[in-house]
Amino acid sequence: MSISQIANSRLSRTIQAIPPSGIRRFFELASSMEGVISLGVGEPDFVTPWNTREAAISSLERGYTAYTSNSGLYELREEICKYLDSSFQVSYDPDKEVVVTVGASEGIDLALRAILDPGDEVLVVEPCYVSYDPVVRLAGGVPVAVQTTLEQQFKLTPAQIEAKITDRTKAIIFCFPNNPTGSIMTKEELAALAAVFARHDLVVISDEIYAELTYDTNHTSLASLPGMKDRTILLSGFSKAFAMTGWRIGYAAGPEDIIQAMVKIHQYTMLCAPIMGQIAALESLRHGMEAKERMVESYRQRRNYVVKSFEQIGLSCHKPEGAFYAFPSIASTGMPAEEFAEKLILEQKVAVVPGHVFGDGGAQHIRCSYATSLENLEIAIDRMDAFLRAQK
Amino acid sequence: MRVERDKQRELLHILEENSRRSAETIATMLDTTVEDVKETIAKLEKEKTIIKYPAIVNWEKVHTNDLVTAMIDVKVTPKREVGFDDVAERIYRFPEVQSVYLMSGAYDLSVVIEGKTMRQVAQFVSEKLSALDSVISTTTHFILKKYKHDGVILEQPEDDKRMVVTP
Numbered sequence: 001m002s003i004s005q006i007a008n009s010r011l012s013r014t015i016q017a018i019p020p021s022g023i024r025r026f027f028e029l030a031s032s033m034e035g036v037i038s039l040g041v042g043e044p045d046f047v048t049p050w051n052t053r054e055a056a057i058s059s060l061e062r063g064y065t066a067y068t069s070n071s072g073l074y075e076l077r078e079e080i081c082k083y084l085d086s087s088f089q090v091s092y093d094p095d096k097e098v099v100v101t102v103g104a105s106e107g108i109d110l111a112l113r114a115i116l117d118p119g120d121e122v123l124v125v126e127p128c129y130v131s132y133d134p135v136v137r138l139a140g141g142v143p144v145a146v147q148t149t150l151e152q153q154f155k156l157t158p159a160q161i162e163a164k165i166t167d168r169t170k171a172i173i174f175c176f177p178n179n180p181t182g183s184i185m186t187k188e189e190l191a192a193l194a195a196v197f198a199r200h201d202l203v204v205i206s207d208e209i210y211a212e213l214t215y216d217t218n219h220t221s222l223a224s225l226p227g228m229k230d231r232t233i234l235l236s237g238f239s240k241a242f243a244m245t246g247w248r249i250g251y252a253a254g255p256e257d258i259i260q261a262m263v264k265i266h267q268y269t270m271l272c273a274p275i276m277g278q279i280a281a282l283e284s285l286r287h288g289m290e291a292k293e294r295m296v297e298s299y300r301q302r303r304n305y306v307v308k309s310f311e312q313i314g315l316s317c318h319k320p321e322g323a324f325y326a327f328p329s330i331a332s333t334g335m336p337a338e339e340f341a342e343k344l345i346l347e348q349k350v351a352v353v354p355g356h357v358f359g360d361g362g363a364q365h366i367r368c369s370y371a372t373s374l375e376n377l378e379i380a381i382d383r384m385d386a387f388l389r390a391q392k
Numbered sequence: 393m394r395v396e397r398d399k400q401r402e403l404l405h406i407l408e409e410n411s412r413r414s415a416e417t418i419a420t421m422l423d424t425t426v427e428d429v430k431e432t433i434a435k436l437e438k439e440k441t442i443i444k445y446p447a448i449v450n451w452e453k454v455h456t457n458d459l460v461t462a463m464i465d466v467k468v469t470p471k472r473e474v475g476f477d478d479v480a481e482r483i484y485r486f487p488e489v490q491s492v493y494l495m496s497g498a499y500d501l502s503v504v505i506e507g508k509t510m511r512q513v514a515q516f517v518s519e520k521l522s523a524l525d526s527v528i529s530t531t532t533h534f535i536l537k538k539y540k541h542d543g544v545i546l547e548q549p550e551d552d553k554r555m556v557v558t559p
Contacts, residue, residue, distance in 0.1 A: 023559060030556040040557035047550065130559040179559075297402055301421035308420045351556055372552075374421070 018134045022357040026341060030351045037380045039368040040351040042179060044243040044324070046298075048280070049291040052244070055283035056276045064275050070267040072100025072251070073278045079285045080251050088211065088221040090229060096256040099263050100273045100281075104209045104237040104250035105131060106266070108173070111205050111233045111252060112139035114261035115171055123164055125156055125174035126359030127181055127327070129207070132173050133359075142168070147361040150329060153318055154183035158196045165200050172197070175207035177214055180358045180367035181327040182303075182320020187220040194225050203258070204232045209250070210323040212241035212292060215300040217321065223253070230255050233262075240323075241292055242284040247277040299324050302370040306377060313385040324371040327355065331364040333391055341366055347390070348383040395424050395432045403432060404441070411445040450546045452538070459506050461490075461535040462513045465499040466521065467528040476500060479526040488516050499531070510534065 021027075030036060047053075071077060077094035085091045092098050101107040108131060112122065118140040124132045125146045136143040146164050148154045156174060176185045185193075197204055204222060211219040223232040237250025250273075252262055266272075284292075303320060310317040310328050317328035330340050337354035344366075345351050353369075355362025370377060395403060399422045406418055415433070419426045436442045451459060468479050476494050483503055484492040491504040503521070507513040517530055538546055 021559075023557060027555075027557045036556060038554075038556045041554045042558045043554060045552065045554070294405075297405070301402070301406070304423045305417070305420050353557060353559070357559070374417075378417075 038351040043245040046243040056280040059279040090224040107235040107252040110262040116141040120170035123172040127362040154181035171203040173205040177210040177322025214322040465531040466501040
């Protein structure tokens with residue numbers, strides 16, 4: 001028995017069965033190089049607006065360094081409820097139906113652990129954020145991939161869900177606006193899904209972390225549709241729209257029984273989200289809307305620039321309507337995404353994320369984040385153009 | 393056809409941030425045509441919504457330049473029928489004067505002037521500004537250092553602190 005096998009024998013079978021992140025090797029390569037223009041960053045390029053930072057500094061000066069309630073500061077929960085009501089027309093009780101989490105990521109974990117029994121199946125709508133599949137497994141569930149495709153603009157259809165449902169299916173998890181595709185679901189498209197969710201009595205984990213970042217239409221929250229609030233766990237946070245990734249403040253809203261079960265796990269594992277982050281989030285909701293709008297405006301302009309530029313250099317790309325990612329197809333190059341991304345960074349010093357890390361359906365795509373300055377985007381497009389010409 | 397009002401506001405933001413962006417790039421950013429962008433910019437220039445395309449220079453980096461900037465609080469007597477406007481115009485016509493604002497509070501006009509030396513500024517204040525009939529008194533404040541000017545922080549921009557690749 002080798003040393004590594006001996007070491008592994010101490011680890012749980014669950015953790016051993018989870019493959020390491022598909023992006024680790026590529027991340028190390030990108031990090032080791034100088035002069036890289038990165039389109040590989042899944043977070044805003046804006047620093048958290050000053051008024052929010054200042055609110056946190058001020059809270060520290062005033063000595064706010066203690067625990068908060070397990071569910072989060074009541075004022076923040078109240079403000080979150082007002083915000084969800086005014087922005088997305090869905091109303092929650094701040095006492096029982098909201099919990100403040102350590103980023104939306106903790107919300108995903110809590111939601112899955114609150115509802116899953118060993119062997120329960122969860123439909124994971126791909127391409128998707130890298131953590132859904134592993135977190136389902138860690139919660140004792142069985143992830144079942146549902147592939148959306150470029151032909152359908154990466155939207156989810158009732159038929160795709162129906163095809164994957166078994167008598168063990170407990171829940172479905174998806175994210176719209178989507179990371180990595182930038183696709184959104186309209187109210188009508190969600191309404192068609194709602195009937196399927198109700199018929200099969202599914203719990204829906206709706207990751208709406210990019211809800212504020214839509215460019216052509218307003219976001220519709222699944223929970224706002226008739227009959228959906230009681231089966232939907234709405235996950236969101238401050239990382240993307242308010243440029244607060246490092247603060248780790250998210251929230252979950254949903255039916256009381258599920259939210260209180262999530263609070264139970266949260267109180268035994270995390271206790272509460274950091275108080276200075278919660279105070280900063282409160283400031284963002286109260287006085288950060290104008291800054292948020294300016295950031296959205298900037299993303300929209302860059303989205304337009306990137307999509308048109310990709311067309312001009314011969315990369316086929318559907319128009320992302322939300323988030324801050326473009327997901328062009330690289331099928332025409334004949335290269336798998338991983339090879340394309342590695343060659344691109346080595347030859348032209350542009351970092352993109354190979355699409356396979358977001359699920360098998362992404363194998364012929366690359367994710368390009370346009371959360372970077374227009375100047376950087378211009379350089380990146382020039383370099384990608386040179387790269388594509390060299391491949392012909 | 394010109395760009396609609398919302399996009400017009402966006403266009404102004406873009407130019408305010410970088411007035412050297414080409415009409416082609418702006419058209420792409422705003423999802424409109426180059427002709428519309430050019431036409432809209434021409435209209436905004438004509439109606440003086442866009443007044444000028446200045447560069448913001450951090451003169452402290454130009455060692456040969458030792459300009460002195462002063463902010464002067466000026467108390468004046470307003471004139472019948474023309475109020476403060478007449479005396480404000482008398483002041484802003486001087487080439488040394490960079491800005492003139494009518495203020496609420498303890499004084500009436502805030503005047504920003506630039507000179508090569510403190511002596512030159514003092515001379516301007518005593519010989520030109522104070523000599524005007526309407527001017528009752530002046531208080532001069534010399535600027536020691538500029539941190540932020542016209543919304544732009546003059547120090548080096550912060551580095552991107554993000555990791556190179558994140559999911």
